[in-house]
Amino acid sequence: MASEYNMEVNVLIVGAGPAGSSLSLFLCKEKIPHLLIDKAIFPRDKVCGDALSGKVIDVLKKLNPSLLNEIYKGEDRFTGSYGVKFAAPNGKFIDIPFKKDLEALTNPPGFIVKRFHFDDFLFRQIDESVATVFQGCMIRELKPVEGGMDCLLEREGKEVRVFAKLVVGAEGDRSVVAKKLSSIHKEDEHYCAGLRAYYKGVTGFHEKNFIELHFLKELLPGYLWIFPLPNGEANVGVGMLSKEVGKRKINLKKVMLEAIEKNPTIRDRFANAVLVDDIRGWGLPLGSKKRRISGNHFLLTGDAASLIDPFTGEGIGNAMVTGMLAARQVKRSLAENRYDEKFLIEYDEDVYKALWSELKLSHTLQRLSKYPWLFNYVVNKASRNEELRDTITCMFDDLNIRDRLRSPRFYFKLLVD
Ligand SMILES: Cc1cc2nc3c(=O)[nH]c(=O)nc-3n(C[C@H](O)[C@H](O)[C@H](O)COP(=O)(O)OP(=O)(O)OC[C@H]3O[C@@H](n4cnc5c(N)ncnc54)[C@H](O)[C@@H]3O)c2cc1C
Structure with a gap:
């Protein structure tokens, strides 16, 4: 050389x-x-x-388990989260814990933390x-x-x-x-456009800090999220497949602000909320x-x-x-x-x-989620059916269950049970 x-x-x-x-x-x-x-x-x-999902925690454990202590103790930066709320286009929602027995957990399975930290x-x-x-x-x-x-x-x-x-x-x-x-x-069909906003004063979070995915009709196949952060802040944003954004000429910022202002299941929670940073966009490959x-x-x-x-x-x-x-x-x-x-x-x-x-x-x-009726149906059904809720919970940490979800039999059972 x-x-x-x-x-x-x-x-x-x-x-x-x-x-x-x-x-x-x-x-x-x-x-x-x-x-x-x-x-x-x-x-x-x-x-x-x-x-941050459990996958992040798993890699950190492999790297050095003591790193997790800083996370568990850092409540001023890290919010521990125990589950996810899925809201269907019709406004109905289900709460899905990340693990079956939340009470048995000594530490949260997931976290929300500003990437800055x-x-x-x-x-x-x-x-x-x-x-x-x-x-x-x-x-x-x-x-x-x-x-x-x-x-x-x-x-x-x-x-x-x-x-x-x-x-x-x-x-x-x-x-x-x-x-x-x-x-x-x-490639627009394998790429998503996203926006993020930080708010202060959003109310109505689950007591175990569940992250929230709101599958609004106008954003399918995509969603609006509301994630609780420490110090009364929240990360709020929208993401949608670029192919759809282009095809339907969607102004993501407008859709997000309108949902915050007008959507009946969301607006009251933002009644006293203030935007604390610029709304910023970035892509998701x-x-x-x-x-x-x-x-x-x-x-x-x-x-x-x-x-x-x-x-x-x-x-x-x-x-x-x-x-x-x-x-x-x-x-x-x-x-x-x-x-x-x-x-x-x-x-x-x-x-x-x-x-x-x-x-x-x-x-x-993702492809199935473009059908609002299907979303409404699954959420309606899961809100009444504990076994289905458990299956979705297991999706978060059990790959065999994920395999079951790939099988047409699962969907047949979902329809006829
Ligand atoms: C709106 C939005 C919401 C998201 N929400 C989530 C979420 O809640 N949870 C989740 O797990 N993922 C989420 N993601 C995805 C997540 O942000 C990325 O997958 C993740 O950041 C990828 O990490 P990375 O290290 O590959 O890249 P990055 O995090 O992008 O890091 C790249 C680094 O490279 C540096 N860099 C860039 N160009 C150069 C250059 N030319 N020379 C030298 N350095 C350079 C940058 O400064 C940066 O530090 C979201 C993404 C978006 C856009």
């Missing part, structure tokens, strides 16, 4: 959100040196619903005696060269050229690494399609790999799972000194083995 490079590294991670930070943390755990860059300076905001919490755990970390540093260009990638970074207004044997794209929806090196591109997420000398993780759950919009847990699996791949690559696409395909296999069955089911549910 010639001296035209300012740095030469085995692994460059671009982006320190949940995907990039998790990867860095798993590498630090194994004492594997790497370079991690992020264009932002932490703490920084990220447009999101701010809801959560991403900073993860980022702060990185061991800088193992990782070299550049904040305020973005990737501008990268091109394949003999044995790796020639990467042009910009840091404090200056260009930095880095040679990396492996580049990991973890820079979210607008990933430069994905754009330059992979065939992934924005959905994992409703399998894609190649690695290639010669690169891996993609999290949103850069387009892996958000197409029904729930959950992406933080999946991003962290890919960070964990990418660390496994880095270890294998270093051991064999192989970074070619044939070798890296094992990473794709690992990721889809972990996530595909869930993503596929969610895609089915």
Whole structure:
């Protein structure tokens, strides 16, 4: 390698959100040196619903169980949540706990926390005696060269050229690494538009801080969410498939504000609520399609790999799972000194083995959710039928139940029982 490079590294991670930070943390755990860059300076905001599922907790446990203590004790930033409220287009709703026996739980199964705090919490755990970390540093260009990638970074207004044997794209929806090196591109039927607003003074939450998904007729297949946060705040937002937004020329901001002002099941709860930040938008690249997420000398993780759950919009847990699996791949690559696409395909296999069955089911549910009558029917039925409510509860942590939900027999039973 010639001296035209300012740095030469085995692994460059671009982006320190949940995907990039998790990867860095798993590498630090194994004492594997790497370079991690992020264009932002932490703490920084990220447009999101701010809801962390049990999947996030599972990855944190694998990383270091003591990390959870900070979360359990951090009530000024983390709201523990025990379930979800589904509201059907006709306004009827069901409360579904995340676990069957809530009283037996010592800690909440899920959390809501502003990404300003959560991403900073993860980022702060990185061991800088193992990782070299550049904040305020973005990737501008990268091109394949003999044995790796020639990467042009910009840091404090200056260009930095880095040679990396492996580049990991973890820079979210607008990933430069994905754009330059992979065939992934924005497809409106596998992409969702989202808006987020922070309010203070929303009332009427479940005493166990259930997150709320309101499947309003005008937003199907999509929903309005209301998630409780600490200090009397709430994260409120809407998400909808981009294909539908375009086709029906929907102004998401208008729909959200109108629902808050006029919808009979929502408006009273916002009677004294005030907006405390700008309403901000960002995209959700959905994992409703399998894609190649690695290639010669690169891996993609999290949103850069387009892996958000197409029904729930959950992406933080999946991003962290890919960070964990990418660390496994880095270890294998270093051991064999192989970074070619044939070798890296094992990473794709690992990721889809972990996530595909869930993503596929969610895609089915997303497609079904465009029918308001079906939603009304299921919610009506579940509000009367404990077994059905239990089945939905089990969906949150039991993959076999999810398999049952994929079977036509389940829907037949739902209709005729
Ligand atoms: C409106 C909305 C609501 C959502 N609600 C939820 C929810 O409630 N729960 C949930 O689990 N998921 C939710 N998601 C999805 C979730 O936000 C993402 O899946 C998650 O942030 C993906 O993490 P990531 O690390 O892949 O990317 P990001 O979190 O986007 O992190 C990418 C990082 O890369 C950095 N970066 C970007 N470009 C560059 C560059 N050129 N060079 C260097 N660094 C760069 C950024 O500064 C950032 O720190 C929501 C998304 C949206 C848009």
